[in-house]
Amino acid sequence: MTSRKKIRDAGKPFKYVFLAIWSLLVLFPLWTMLINSFKFKNDIYRDPFGLPPRWNFEGYLTVFSNSPFPRYFLNSLLATILSLALIVVLGSLAAYGCVRWKSRYARWLYLFFVAGLTVPIKIGSVNLLQIMIALGLLDKTLSVVPVYVAMGLPIAVFTLYEFIRGIPGELVEAALIDGAGHFKIYRSIIVRLVTPAIATVAIFNLVPIWNDLWFPLIFIRKDDQRTLILGVTRLFGEYQTDWSKILAVLSLSCVPVILLYLLMAKQFIAGLTAGAVKG
């Protein structure tokens, strides 16, 4: 027994070395991006890994004062917040309706929503493009919103349905006896009780929506309507080899998500893992 125990412990340093090397491999590109965004071009070529010998804030200053990126950032913020709000509101209403409606049609309706979990919406891109043209939404930031909402609804209905079904019926009954209407019950009891689930739904939709390139790329060509990630595609054409500017934009586009992630790593990991399974 003791000999086996020793063998197992001998493997331990190896495990840590293995994980440490991988961690380095994960953090190194992010470090290089961040640190080089503060360097002058010559210093990047001379030493791409070390701290900057002279700090250069030029890249960031240009991005903030004289570039379309603040605009792109606001566009992304608008599209993401609007989409998440609609996913959560419409999704919880639908889930509540499906739970309370005692009919076999309710079951079908629920299954119809959940079926969307297995279909990658990109398949429908050709027709979505035609729909956006017909609706006059082409070249508008808002064009991506209904698509993201449709994409997010299946997982929202699926998750919230389970949660709402778990709420004890007595709570609703008591409220009904007190004279509360059904919508009031939804607003003041249901929403409050499933807030944790709503937060999960918001997180696993937040990252794919914020990071999406595909739909902005195919819907939006007009400059001032671009989202942040679509704006980033123009970097190499726009700034040629002005590395500090390019790296400043790349850093700025992922720092908000990384900060949010570090604040709530547990929720992100749980949410995104569950969200990925929907594929």
Place this chain on the structure above:
Amino acid sequence: MHPSPTVKKESGALWFLYALPALLVYVVFMAVPVINSLRLSFFSGQGYVLDNFVGFNNYIRLFTDPETSARFFTAFSNTWKFFGIQMLVQNTLGLGFALILSGRGFRGKGLFRTVIFVPVTLSVLVTGYIWKLILNPQWGAVNIILGKLGLGSIALPWLGDPRTALVAVSLVSSWQWVGLPTMMFLAGLERIPEDLFEAAQIDGAGAWLSFTRIKLPLLLPVIGIVTVLTFVGNFNAFDVVYAMEGANGPPAYSTDLMGTFFYRTGIAGQHPVGIPDLGLGAAVATTTFIVLFAGILLVNRLTGERPEKKRDREARRP
């Protein structure tokens, strides 16, 4: 939620109204476009209007027209290679990480978990650009490090050589997504009851036996889900090639995937014409859809658990 019969039952129409707004958005922007895109693969037309029914013509062109079919089959086989490399690198690595992290009394689990998962939260476009800079042949970090290690001779233009480009792109993609299989395997391993290992240990089974005889068989459903996820992800992959190489899948179409091929035919237009062929694009999308559907059915048959069941469990977890 089961209100007792004493409370007056509301009519069905009311509850349907609660679901109606969601239903409308979902039908108009998901169900209809997906079904319509399948239907549009039988049509052709001018620009964005497809009104001319052409039967299987788009498919015949896709599979037999010399130029188009060459691109299609290249993209198709590249996507399979991309998938193969990710299964081999990303998912094996993910399993390895999960086995280490699930070890009893392993310290630092939370920290490593957080680090391994960081790239999942980042935009594929941004990580693609970062790696493109790192792999730059002149001053990219990879070749500098190789040079310092005395391996300057293998410091290749990784993204510019048709022999290495696809591998490089797949490895970057594996780097980005390895956090997902890690977390899924980890969750799977943590569900295995501890007493199984204790019993095996009493019977004298070492680490290897308890891996092949207990962990692996019990992880089979998770392996199935991870395979399906990787498969679906790869047949939809686009951003990583677009960022690192470009929409044409250079060099010499060696990184052209189904995603980039679809983008060129159905959305952006093939070089040098630049006019999208929506009917052909819809045929590409439909073909992808059929391959995905067949693949998912096959994996489910082999690993024996349906994704809905797994999702059920996933959602019930606190």
